[in-house]
Amino acid sequence: MGLHMKRWTVNPETWGAVVSILGFVLLWYILTAVLKLPRFDKLPNPVAVFSAWLSPHPQFGLSIFTRGYYLDILYSVGRVLAAFVLATVLGVGLGLLMGWSRVFFDYSFPLVETLRPIPPIAWIPLAVLVLPTAELGVIFITFIAAFFATVLNTLLGVRSIDEVYFRAASCLGSRPRDVFWNVVVPGALPAIFTGLQVAMGIAWISLVAGEMIAGQRGLGYLIYEDYSNLQFVNIVIGMATLGLLGYGSSALVRMLGRRLMAWEGRRRGGAMA
Amino acid sequence: MSTVRRNFGEFQVTGLTHAYGGVPVLEDCSLEVPRGKLTVLVGPSGCGKTTLINILAGYEAPAGGRVLLDGQPVGGPGPDRLVVFQETALFPWMTVEQNVAFGCRVRGMPAGEMRERVQAVLVKVGLSDFQAKYPSQLSGGMQRRAELARAMVNDPKVLMLDEPFRGLDAMTRSIMQEFYVGLFEEVGRTNLFITHDLEEAVFLADRLLIMTYRPGRIKEVIEVDLPRPRTFQVMATQRYNDIRQHALELLFEEASKAFEAGSKAAFDLVDGLARAAGRQ
Ligand SMILES: Nc1ncnc2c1ncn2[C@@H]1O[C@H](COP(=O)(O)OP(=O)(O)O)[C@@H](O)[C@H]1O
Numbered sequence: 001m002g003l004h005m006k007r008w009t010v011n012p013e014t015w016g017a018v019v020s021i022l023g024f025v026l027l028w029y030i031l032t033a034v035l036k037l038p039r040f041d042k043l044p045n046p047v048a049v050f051s052a053w054l055s056p057h058p059q060f061g062l063s064i065f066t067r068g069y070y071l072d073i074l075y076s077v078g079r080v081l082a083a084f085v086l087a088t089v090l091g092v093g094l095g096l097l098m099g100w101s102r103v104f105f106d107y108s109f110p111l112v113e114t115l116r117p118i119p120p121i122a123w124i125p126l127a128v129l130v131l132p133t134a135e136l137g138v139i140f141i142t143f144i145a146a147f148f149a150t151v152l153n154t155l156l157g158v159r160s161i162d163e164v165y166f167r168a169a170s171c172l173g174s175r176p177r178d179v180f181w182n183v184v185v186p187g188a189l190p191a192i193f194t195g196l197q198v199a200m201g202i203a204w205i206s207l208v209a210g211e212m213i214a215g216q217r218g219l220g221y222l223i224y225e226d227y228s229n230l231q232f233v234n235i236v237i238g239m240a241t242l243g244l245l246g247y248g249s250s251a252l253v254r255m256l257g258r259r260l261m262a263w264e265g266r267r268r269g270g271a272m273a
Numbered sequence: 274m275s276t277v278r279r280n281f282g283e284f285q286v287t288g289l290t291h292a293y294g295g296v297p298v299l300e301d302c303s304l305e306v307p308r309g310k311l312t313v314l315v316g317p318s319g320c321g322k323t324t325l326i327n328i329l330a331g332y333e334a335p336a337g338g339r340v341l342l343d344g345q346p347v348g349g350p351g352p353d354r355l356v357v358f359q360e361t362a363l364f365p366w367m368t369v370e371q372n373v374a375f376g377c378r379v380r381g382m383p384a385g386e387m388r389e390r391v392q393a394v395l396v397k398v399g400l401s402d403f404q405a406k407y408p409s410q411l412s413g414g415m416q417r418r419a420e421l422a423r424a425m426v427n428d429p430k431v432l433m434l435d436e437p438f439r440g441l442d443a444m445t446r447s448i449m450q451e452f453y454v455g456l457f458e459e460v461g462r463t464n465l466f467i468t469h470d471l472e473e474a475v476f477l478a479d480r481l482l483i484m485t486y487r488p489g490r491i492k493e494v495i496e497v498d499l500p501r502p503r504t505f506q507v508m509a510t511q512r513y514n515d516i517r518q519h520a521l522e523l524l525f526e527e528a529s530k531a532f533e534a535g536s537k538a539a540f541d542l543v544d545g546l547a548r549a550a551g552r553q
């Protein structure tokens with residue numbers, strides 16, 4: 001009986017994902033295609049969007065069968081990846097240094113806190129002006145806010161490490177660099193990964209802003225182009241694609257985090273057992 | 274008991290004074306931790322036991338007084354004076370084996386020798402089969418044993434333990450006490466054990482130091498001449514009860530002071546002492 005039941009049990013996480021997304025599409029369908037509420041009737045309904053998205057010969061020139069669609073995805077993914085890697089390397093590095101050295105913190109924190117609230121969009125003119133190519137400009141815009149999120153979370157991660165670990169390490173004979181690699185880095189890792197997930201989300205948000213204004217190709221550019229051409233079906237395809245890519249990339253970061261922090265996962269597993 | 278080895282050290286502490294924000298915690302606190310003996314320091318919560326350990330270990334510099342280890346003034350923290358902390362300080366991100374090997378590794382011990390020593394200690398504390406586990410996967414008692422192993426593997430001159438069995442359930446605590454006293458009797462290292470639990474103190478000690486509350490200093494030294502090896506049978510003897518009764522009277526005064534001073538932790542102690550007094 002137990003075994004038989006198990007075959008029908010869906011992982012609650014998967015179940016939740018399916019219900020919430022299908023529920024949303026259903027609501028969208030009802031509002032736009034069934035009730036046709038005023039103003040909502042202007043929105044493309046899900047049937048129109050999905051049939052265009054999956055059509056070999058799409059009416060508006062965009063579907064999973066067109067080369068341009070994948071080119072735009074490739075551009076966007078490449079930009080996010082470059083910006084995210086840069087934000088991770090520089091942000092984690094800076095955050096660890098800030099948490100590790102009081103002097104470094106005193107000199108860097110005020111500057112970081114001043115630059116951090118400036119929205120990515122505000123950086124666009126200067127980025128375009130200074131950087132040699134528009135491509136680099138878009139990557140910079142994608143990078144900048146993700147970078148600050150990473151710095152801040154890494155810093156908080158180092159600060160949250162219990163003093164007792166530093167004491168244990170130092171009395172066992174650690175040199176400063178042993179403490180850095182064996183206490184500071186692993187101790188901050190959970191917060192670093194929280195930061196990286198936030199950073200990944202921010203990177204996608206900033207990317208679209210950058211692509212709309214300074215870009216060539218990419219999903220943000222696609223949305224902006226189709227806005228000029230009033231092709232709303234394509235805009236929704238672009239939006240949905242962004243959502244899926246954002247979801248997938250966050251899941252990858254989460255997975256990597258779980259793999260690197262085996263001790264955390266097992267702790268949770270142990271608590272549930 | 275085994276012969277006293279040369280690398281076992283002894284502390285001479287004279288006239289320690291320390292204050293936090295104008296509140297004197299230690300005042301003219303003098304004590305000795307003799308070579309190869311198990312010295313137990315007992316005092317009410319908040320009397321400055323952890324402060325004293327922090328100074329002996331080199332985490333804090335005292336406002337006044339001297340700490341000599343084998344005649345030499347102590348500096349910052351070092352592997353010759355290791356502390357087993359009040360709350361668990363095993364690195365959660367390292368396996369038991371990595372935790373135990375940590376001291377040897379950062380001091381650059383050759384891999385072969387390190388493995389040998391780590392394995393020997395793990396066998397001694399009965400954690401060989403658990404060496405690949407993370408601390409969070411161990412029971413409280415196992416965590417305490419791993420922590421003992423992480424310190425012992427470095428062969429410190431003095432091993433200091435700050436209420437190491439606090440927070441364990443009563444059964445595990447008793448088992449750990451017997452386990453720990455057995456380890457001590459086998460190795461004979463200089464140990465300074467800190468507790469607020471009087472029964473634990475008398476059961477373990479060669480020498481019992483009773484500490485006063487505000488300011489913290491040593492009120493009396495009691496030589497505990499109970500036979501070794503110790504087992505829990507000793508707690509049924511007249512001699513054990515006499516020593517405990519004597520220490521209880523000394524401690525009760527201090528606990529009452531802490532109680533009147535409004536130390537919340539002291540409620541527990543007075544309560545515990547009253548129960549202990551009623552039980553015999
Ligand atoms: N870092 C600190 N800053 C301020 N007060 C402290 C600090 N550490 C301990 N104290 C105070 O000093 C007293 C002694 O503390 P502690 O040595 O931890 O006592 P015990 O270990 O005997 O319980 C307590 O009243 C405590 O509140």
Ligand SMILES: [Mg+2]
Pocket residue numbers: 322323324359435436
């Ligand atoms: Mg304490």
